[in-house]
Amino acid sequence: MGNYSRVFFLIIILILTTFMIINPQETVTAAGMGFKLWFSILLPALLPFFIVAELMVSLGFVKFLGVILEPIMRPIFRLPGCSSLVVVMGFTSGFPIGAVLSRKLYDEKLLNADETERLVSFTNNCSPLFILGAVGVGMFASPLAGYLLAISHYLSNILLGIIWRFRAPTTITRRLKRQESLLHEAYKAFIQHQNTRGIGSLLGDAIKNSLNNILAIAGFVIIFSVLTRMLSVWGIMDGLAIMLSYIFKAVCLPYPVAYGLGMGMFEITLGTRTVVLASQADLLYQLLAVSAILAFSGFSIIAQVMSIMADIPVRLSFYMFSRLIQMMLSIVITLLTYKLMVPRLTVSSFTIPYYKVLYSFNAWNISLSCLAIGLVLITMMIILSLWWQD
Numbered sequence: 367m368g369n370y371s372r373v374f375f376l377i378i379i380l381i382l383t384t385f386m387i388i389n390p391q392e393t394v395t396a397a398g399m400g401f402k403l404w405f406s407i408l409l410p411a412l413l414p415f416f417i418v419a420e421l422m423v424s425l426g427f428v429k430f431l432g433v434i435l436e437p438i439m440r441p442i443f444r445l446p447g448c449s450s451l452v453v454v455m456g457f458t459s460g461f462p463i464g465a466v467l468s469r470k471l472y473d474e475k476l477l478n479a480d481e482t483e484r485l486v487s488f489t490n491n492c493s494p495l496f497i498l499g500a501v502g503v504g505m506f507a508s509p510l511a512g513y514l515l516a517i518s519h520y521l522s523n524i525l526l527g528i529i530w531r532f533r534a535p536t537t538i539t540r541r542l543k544r545q546e547s548l549l550h551e552a553y554k555a556f557i558q559h560q561n562t563r564g565i566g567s568l569l570g571d572a573i574k575n576s577l578n579n580i581l582a583i584a585g586f587v588i589i590f591s592v593l594t595r596m597l598s599v600w601g602i603m604d605g606l607a608i609m610l611s612y613i614f615k616a617v618c619l620p621y622p623v624a625y626g627l628g629m630g631m632f633e634i635t636l637g638t639r640t641v642v643l644a645s646q647a648d649l650l651y652q653l654l655a656v657s658a659i660l661a662f663s664g665f666s667i668i669a670q671v672m673s674i675m676a677d678i679p680v681r682l683s684f685y686m687f688s689r690l691i692q693m694m695l696s697i698v699i700t701l702l703t704y705k706l707m708v709p710r711l712t713v714s715s716f717t718i719p720y721y722k723v724l725y726s727f728n729a730w731n732i733s734l735s736c737l738a739i740g741l742v743l744i745t746m747m748i749i750l751s752l753w754w755q756d
Contacts, residue, residue: 400591460493630659
């Protein structure tokens with residue numbers, strides 16, 4: 367961290383500390399809401415993915431995927447086959463599993479710096495639980511709105527990964543002629559992964575590492591909950607909303623939507639909720655704003671990702687630029703999809719109170735379902751790779 371960055375960070379911490387001293391009740395309330403979000407949603411939604419991913423890497427399954435899925439991942443993204451696990455888990459689990467797995471593969475020397483930087487830029491997504499459940503059903507009271515936002519969010523990230531493939535060096539890979547050869551090479555890579563530790567030791571390490579990651583996420587969620595509350599109480603968010611309204615004056619951006627965008631720059635849930643509550647705004651404005659918030663993900667998520675990527679050559683500037691590109695792609699896709707769905711797209715008034723929106727779904731069951739879907743997707747990719755080599 368440079369001297370200027372350190373000074374800027376210190377100023378933010380001092381301001382936040384001042385707010386906590388002056389407004390202890392607001393601080394406790396905001397921190398409590400952040401902890402409840404982590405405990406009720408993020409813990410059950412992410413912990414199974416963390417543990418399973420750790421075990422897949424430790425047992426050598428990632429090296430098996432690295433060989434057998436090379437014919438798919440290399441032409442599409444110019445990434446090794448082992449990155450397929452990151453793509454699938456990142457798209458079915460939510461933030462920040464993509465960063466955790468990318469860091470794990472880099473530490474295992476399965477990815478180089480350039481591949482890690484490109485991979486992490488498009489494998490950190492909102493979870494299906496949040497987009498389809500909390501936003502679609504809970505906030506918009508419309509499953510179709512959830513599907514529209516999910517299409518724009520996931521498709522824009524896939525397109526981002528394809529765009530970044532063109533900045534990667536061309537790698538010539540050997541094409542195996544028969545399915546038996548591909549399976550043989552993958553199996554050989556799997557058995558060559560020597561791990562003398564017992565099952566109990568592997569499982570214990572996986573749980574310990576996963577709990578460390580999930581506890582770090584809890585800290586980020588709580589800190590940014592308090593920070594966002596500070597910005598609202600002190601009127602800073604109002605000033606940011608006025609500035610955004612002025613910048614987007616040409617498209618007549620309503621102030622409540624601009625306020626939601628400002629909130630979404632810091633925290634994705636509060637920003638989305640604020641945009642949806644802007645009842646006087648046109649539905650298209652709301653969908654476009656929410657789509658942009660989901661793509662940017664908020665400084666809270668960005669801070670989590672960059673903390674996981676600490677001490678490795680993954681640039682914050684590159685990750686931020688990727689978020690801006692995804693925002694533009696997501697807005698365009700949302701606009702096009704809205705034109706197709708608008709005859710059938712109807713939303714009800716906001717009927718579920720905010721504090722119940724995220725907690726009206728069984729996060730544990732949905733997490734396990736998403737995990738099963740991820741494993742099915744990996745199986746389908748393996749079958750496609752074998753067919754491709756036939």
